Amino acid sequence: MSDYLWDKTGEPDAETERLENLLGQLRFQPTPFDLPAEIPAREPRPAPLPRSVFTWPRLALAASLTLAMLAGAWLMLRQQSGATNGPAEMAKQNAQMNAGGKQVSPAAPKADGGATETKANDEGKGDETPAVAPTQGDETQREEHTAVRRRPRLPDLANNRPRRLPHAAAPHSSRGESAKRRDNLTPPPPEPAQREEMARAEREAAEKVLYALRITSEKLNYARQQVQDTSRGEDNR
Amino acid sequence: MYNVEATGELLLSGHTQPTAPREAADERGQESALVEQVRAGDREAFGRLYARYGRLVHGILLARVPYGEVDDLVQDVFMTALRKIDTLRDTGSFGPWVAMIARNRAMDFHRRSRETTEVTEAVAQTRAEQREAVEVLNLIRQLPEAYREPMILRFIEGMTGPEIAERTGLQPASVRVNIHRGMKILRERLAGDAGKGQ
Numbered sequence: 001m002s003d004y005l006w007d008k009t010g011e012p013d014a015e016t017e018r019l020e021n022l023l024g025q026l027r028f029q030p031t032p033f034d035l036p037a038e039i040p041a042r043e044p045r046p047a048p049l050p051r052s053v054f055t056w057p058r059l060a061l062a063a064s065l066t067l068a069m070l071a072g073a074w075l076m077l078r079q080q081s082g083a084t085n086g087p088a089e090m091a092k093q094n095a096q097m098n099a100g101g102k103q104v105s106p107a108a109p110k111a112d113g114g115a116t117e118t119k120a121n122d123e124g125k126g127d128e129t130p131a132v133a134p135t136q137g138d139e140t141q142r143e144e145h146t147a148v149r150r151r152p153r154l155p156d157l158a159n160n161r162p163r164r165l166p167h168a169a170a171p172h173s174s175r176g177e178s179a180k181r182r183d184n185l186t187p188p189p190p191e192p193a194q195r196e197e198m199a200r201a202e203r204e205a206a207e208k209v210l211y212a213l214r215i216t217s218e219k220l221n222y223a224r225q226q227v228q229d230t231s232r233g234e235d236n237r
Numbered sequence: 238m239y240n241v242e243a244t245g246e247l248l249l250s251g252h253t254q255p256t257a258p259r260e261a262a263d264e265r266g267q268e269s270a271l272v273e274q275v276r277a278g279d280r281e282a283f284g285r286l287y288a289r290y291g292r293l294v295h296g297i298l299l300a301r302v303p304y305g306e307v308d309d310l311v312q313d314v315f316m317t318a319l320r321k322i323d324t325l326r327d328t329g330s331f332g333p334w335v336a337m338i339a340r341n342r343a344m345d346f347h348r349r350s351r352e353t354t355e356v357t358e359a360v361a362q363t364r365a366e367q368r369e370a371v372e373v374l375n376l377i378r379q380l381p382e383a384y385r386e387p388m389i390l391r392f393i394e395g396m397t398g399p400e401i402a403e404r405t406g407l408q409p410a411s412v413r414v415n416i417h418r419g420m421k422i423l424r425e426r427l428a429g430d431a432g433k434g435q
Contacts, residue, residue: 005391005420006398006413015424023392025370026304028295033287033315035280 264403265329272328275319287315290332293404294339296390300378301343304371310346314339333406376426377419384419387412 004012190198268289274282294314298307318335325334377388386405390396398416402409 005416008397015427016420019373019392019423020395022370023373024395025367026299026374026393028292028311028394030288030291031308033284034312035283035319 268331269328272322272325272331275322283315283319286318286331290335290404291315292394292396293332293390294335296394296396297336297339297386298343299374299393300385300389301340302346304374306346310339310342314342317342330406332404336405373427376423376430379426380419380422384415384422387415388419388423391416 003010005016268286271282271286271289275286291311294311295307298310298314302310314335317338318331321338325331374389374393377392378385380388387398387401390401390405391398396404398412399409401407401416402412405412
């Protein structure tokens with residue numbers, strides 16, 4: 001292949017030469033360049049910000065530090081709010097619950113207390129009037145619910161979380177019938193002795209789990225040791 | 238199949254004849270010195286840059302805008318280059334930089350959407366002996382974009398392949414392939430036109 005087309009060396013191709021001659025008429029004819037008397041000055045560009053200050057790694061570091069600080073602050077606030085709802089607060093809440101949520105407790109019915117609570121809930125309905133006029137269906141439903149919920153609720157002592165007050169403690173005149181029915185079905189809070197017992201049971205369960213974990217860990221260590229001894233013995237051979 | 242073989246052959250032959258690196262380095266050094274002189278306010282140095290890169294800018298514009306508009310646009314491009322020469326970071330790359338300015342200027346020209354009338358006028362204004370050349374130029378301008386610039390720089394501006402590669406900053410192998418492929422297509426189209434004429 002002739003290289004004339006590439007670098008004008010070698011034998012020229014007839015058609016290439018003809019095209020060169022023909023198209024050469026359109027070649028650039030350098031005319032004197034009309035430089036203006038004054039070369040227009042470039043618009044002054046604003047000084048760029050120093051790169052050393054705004055580099056990506058620095059920005060990323062600053063962002064992560066800010067995030068860490070925010071997360072720390074949030075955690076502290078959360079812990080503080082948890083601390084305010086400590087045992088004293090819980091005891092107060094429990095006392096409130098004991099005073100306000102027992103009208104349907106089948107385990108410990110109180111003659112007088114039930115009447116006052118019902119009054120508080122139903123805003124002045126008669127002493128013997130229940131929160132909701134009991135129909136036969138409601139009665140059976142209530143029995144089912146109490147049967148299901150008879151299992152006492154475990155107080156969240158481990159997390160020290162405040163317990164929600166039952167709705168009955170905060171009476172609202174505008175609440176619907178179903179809400180009232182739900183309130184009446186709220187199980188009674190456990191007695192202090194019962195709570196202590198449950199806490200003890202929780203502690204025992206936690207100890208058992210820890211003991212089991214310890215045993216598992218020991219077993220794993222023993223197994224690892226055995227494997228190491230075996231491999232060492234094979235290497236010595 | 239044919240194209241692949243041809244490309245391989247062309248690339249290999251390109252490797253056997255590399256452009257002299259020392260010459261290229263000298264050119265870059267001269268170019269860099271000229272740019273520095275222009276920045277220092279030397280008007281003659283800019284005249285030398287104009288003489289050196291005028292053909293390149295002319296060819297790039299010819300590939301994109303009507304023939305009658307090119308001379309004015311060349312002046313525009315060099316004026317822009319003069320105004321912005323302080324923004325050129327690598328002073329040894331004046332060629333690729335001014336080529337980019339020329340391409341952008343051609344795009345600006347098309348944004349004004351005057352092409353249709355201008356082409357007609359340009360053809361009408363050309364002399365009779367130039368008419369055939371303008372027709373062939375129009376055929377070249379119908380080639381795929383990658384082939385247009387090297388073909389015009391080679392046939393109209395009379396530059397060699399290595400020169401085109403050096404001035405535009407393109408790879409010599411790419412320029413070589415584009416010139417050969419463009420020439421092949423142009424031959425076919427010229428033969429087709431001749432067949433229609435008969």
